[in-house]
Amino acid sequence: MENTNTTSFALxxxxxxxGMFGFGFAMVPLYDVICDITGLNGKTGDQVVARDDAIDTSREIKVQFIANNNAGMSWEFRPTVRTMTVHPGASYRTDFFARNPTARLMTAQAVPSVTPYYASRYLHKTECFCFEQQQLANGESIDMPLHFVVDRDVPEDVTTLTLAYTLFDVTEQVDVAQVRLNGLN
Incomplete structure (x- = not known):
């Protein structure tokens, strides 16, 4: 009887x-969905197409660009322009510079964040280096493009938007995924 109770308890x-392990894996997609719905964490929406006929020249919005490296990311990473003054509805382009100073091939993923957080739904990226992982060989550098539009419907009290990117080293995750993919072939 005691052995049955022990086995039942162990199971x-x-x-x-x-269940806890599975819930840990489910947290990332759940977090992304919640951030997309609520605009929390300054996550911006999906890729959109700009319309030339919808430019509001009566308003100007200051857009600030910030680049950060996550702990353990050794790349040089910075915006080529720190601030831009834009008109809502107009399409703009800027670049972020990245250089891999290490002696190895590395893969990075940029994660955007917008403040004020409630204005993130009004900043639309039409092309962004954050849509894909960036891979640089040792010593290699790149100017990564960002095309964006500030929506005409941005609230009047928003006069400044800050778009910050944090660069993460995902080399090991990419290597593991490649090994698994190669194992299936």
């Missing part, structure tokens, strides 16, 4: 641990 404990 329940294993099920709880497995």
């Amino acid at each position: 329940k404990l294993a099920a709880v641990a497995l």
Whole structure:
């Protein structure tokens, strides 16, 4: 009888641990969905197409650009322009510079954040280096383009938007995914 209770308890404990492990994996997509719906964490929406006929020349918005490296990311990463004054509805382009000073091939992923957070739904990227991972060989550098539009419907109290990117080293994750992909072939 005692052996049955121990086995039952061990199975329940294993099920709880497995459930916690699965929930940990589900947190990232759940977090992304919640941020997309609510605009929390300054996540911007999907890629959009700019319309030339919808430019509001009566308003100007200052857009600030910030580049940060996550812990462990050794790339040089910076905006080529720190601020721009834009008209809502007009399409603009700027670049971010990245250089890999290490002695190895590395892959990076940029994650955007917009403040004020409630204005993130009004900043639309039509082309962005953050849409794809960036891979640079040792010593290689690149100017990465960003095309964006500030929506005409941006609230009147928004006079400044800050678009910050954090660059993450995803080399190991890419390597693991490549090994798994090669294992399937």
